[in-house]
Amino acid sequence: MSTETSHGAFAHRHLLKIRDIGPGDVTFLLDLAEEYVLQNRQVDKKSSLLRGRTLINLFYEPSTRTQSSFELAGKRLGADTVNMSVSSSSVKKGETLIDTATTLNAMRPDMLVIRHGASGAPQLLAQKVDCSVINAGDGTNEHPSQALLDALTIRRHLKNFEGLTVAICGDIAHSRVAMSNLYLLSMMGARVRLIAPPTLLPAAADRLGVEIFHNMADGLKGADVVMMLRLQQERMNGTLLPSTREYFRYYGLDHEKLANARPGALVMHPGPMNRGVEIDSRVADDPDVSLIHEQVEMGVAMRMAILDAVSRYRRNDGERAS
C-alpha cells in the first residue's frame, strides 16, 4: 500500500466534495484509514510520513471536533499543524477570503483545511492557492471527510455498502453532512432514505434520486443504519419548527421509533448531539446500537488517510517539477 512514488488509487490534489471522487477513491481511502486505525491504537501514535509538511486549519466557523480531528491527524503524521480560527485572524478585520488565501499561500503550506459558512468557498480557495485544499465543511454544500468517516464506521460493522438501507433523519435542508453522505452512500450502492418534516427538506429533494419520508415509522422500516442529524438551535424558534418537544415527539430517535428499523440496526450521529431533541439519551448511550463514539475515533484515522492521499499527489507533482 505505502509506496513512495505511487498515487495509489487516489489521484486528486484536493478533496473538495464527494462528487469529485469515485468508488475506487472511496475504497482506497477506507483501506488506508484502516491502517491508521491500527496506528492510532498504539501507545506511540506518531509517524513521520508528512514530516516537513505544513498543514493549516482555517476555520471560519467554530468547530471543536472537526478541527481537533484534523489537527491530531496532521500531528500524528508528523506534519507541522497550525490552527487559524476566525476570532484570532484578520478575517474579522474585513479581509476577503481570497486575500486571506493568497496571504496564507505565501507562507507555503502544503495542505489547507478549510471550513466556511458559504457553499463553494473551498473551490474558490483551491483556485487561488498552490497547495492541497481539504473541505472541512462548506455552507450547506458538502462535508466530505465526515461522509468518509461515516462510511468507514459503517463498513467496519456491515462489511460493504451494496444493498444497505441507510436512513438519514432530521435537518436535511441545512445539512452538508446529509448531502455528502447521500452522495457517497448512493455511489457505493446503498439505498438512501431521507426523513424530515417538510420544512427541513430542501426544495427539489425529490430530484436527488432517493426515497423521501415525512414519517419516522415509515422511513425507518427495515433500515440497516440510522443517521441522525444535529438540529441547529436557530431552527427551533418557531420559523421552521414549532418547538423542540414537538420535534422530539415526531422526529426524535428513541427506542420505540428505532424498533421500526431492522433488528440490530446501527445508530450514528455526527455530533454534537442535542439530547432529548433529535436523539434520546437511552439510544445515544446504548452500546449495542450507538456508533457515535466510534465515529469520532474513525474521524481521526480517516483524516489521516485523507492527508496522506492528497499529499501523495503533491509529492509526485513536486518530483516532476524538480
Add this chain to the structure above:
Amino acid sequence: MSITAYVNARLIDPSSKLDEDGRLIVEGTRIGAVEPGQGKEGLSEGAEIIDCGGHVLAPGLVDMRVFTGEPGAEHKETLGSASEAAAAGGVTTIVVMPNTDPLIDDVALVDFLNRRARDTAIVNVRPMATITKALDGQHMTEIGLLSDAGAVGFTDGDRPVSDSLVMRRVLAYASEFGALIVQHAEDRALSAPGVMNEGEYALRLGLSGIPEEAESIMVERDMQLVALTDGRYHLGQISAVRSLEAIARAKSKGLDVTCAVSAHHLVLNEMDVADYRTFARLNPPLRVEDTRLALIDGLTTGLIDVITSSHRPQAPEDKRLPFAEAAEGTVGLETLLPAALQLHHENQVPLMTILRAITTRPAEILGIEAGTLTAGTPADLALIDLGYPFKVVPESLRSRSRNTVFEGRTLQGRVLRTTVSGRTVFEAEKD
C-alpha cells in the same frame, strides 16, 4: 447645415415596420429623410457619404435599465464610462437607475444628473427618480416636480415597493401626471435566504434558492392594484412563468401594463452559475430552461415589451467572494444587442421583434423621441453587422467594471457605428 448620407444600408425601422435596402439622410442633428430603394444618386453637393456596406441601419438602442456609480461609486461606473460602453453597444439612450449615493429622489439631483450627462456622456442619458424618499418604501417622492425636471419614470431600482398601500397610493397619484411606475417585483420575505434560482441545481451547489413565486406573487398583487388605480405600470425585469400569466391577463383587460426582460434571462439559464460563478449572481436569478423558453415565447407574442441590459457594474472586490457573499449583477450595455440577436440567429424570434424591443417599444413607453427612423426625429442610429462573431473578453469592455455574465461566451453581432444626434460617437475598428 451638414448633411450626411448613410447609403447602401438595410434600413430597419420597427416603428414603421420598414425593412428595405436604401439610404438615410441626416441633416444636422436630425433625420432628414428615409429613402428606401435609393442609392447615391441625387445627393446634394458636399454631403458626407457613409457606405453602410449593406449592413443594418436601425434606430439607436434605448436601454431602460442601467445602473451606474455616479454619484457615489464612480470606481464602478461613471455616466461617462457608461456612455462609452453604451455607444460601443449601439445604445444611444440609457435610462439610469436612481440607486446612487445620494439617491435620485430630489429635483436638484435630477438637475445634477442632467448637467453631468450633458458635460460627460456621449449618449443620451435619461434619469429615473425613486418612487419613495430615501428608498424607505413609505413616503412618495415629488412625482410631479421630478417629472417636470426630466425624470422619465419612477423606480426604487432593485428594491420592491413592498407595502401594498404605498403601492396603491403611488399608482393612483402618479396616474394624475401620467408618470410611469417601474416595479422591481420581489417578495423579499420569500426570497430572503436565496442566492440563486430554487431547484435541483441550487441544491446540488448547496446554495439556497429563490422561487419564481417570489416575483410572481408581487406581480399578481400589482396587477390588481393597477386595476384599482388606473396607474401606468412597468415591470422592470420579468423572470417567472406566473408573472407572464399575470401580465397577460392584465393586458387582455386593457390595463396600462408593460414589462421588460433582461437580455441574460433570454439567453442563459441557472446552469450558467456553473461552479459558483459570481458574475452569474443576479437579481432576479437566472431561471430554469423552461422558463427561459417561456420568456422567449413572451417576447415573440409581444407579451414582453422590452429587452434591457440591466447593466449593473460591480467592483472586483464585490465579486471575488464566495457566491452567497458576492454582490448581484452583471454589466450588459455592450452585450445587449448581440445577446438579443442570438434569438434571431437561432430562429427563435423575428429580427423585427427583437429590434422593436430594444428601440421603438422602450421609447414609446418612456414617451421620448427615439427608437424610430422618421424624418424630423433626432438622428440616433446604430449600424449593425448582424453576423459578426466574437468572444466576450471582460478586459476589452469599455465599462469601468468587467463583471459580465457572458464572460468567455461567443456571441454574434456587433455595432459598426453609433450615431447620437447626427454625431458619430462610436466606430468599430476595421478588421
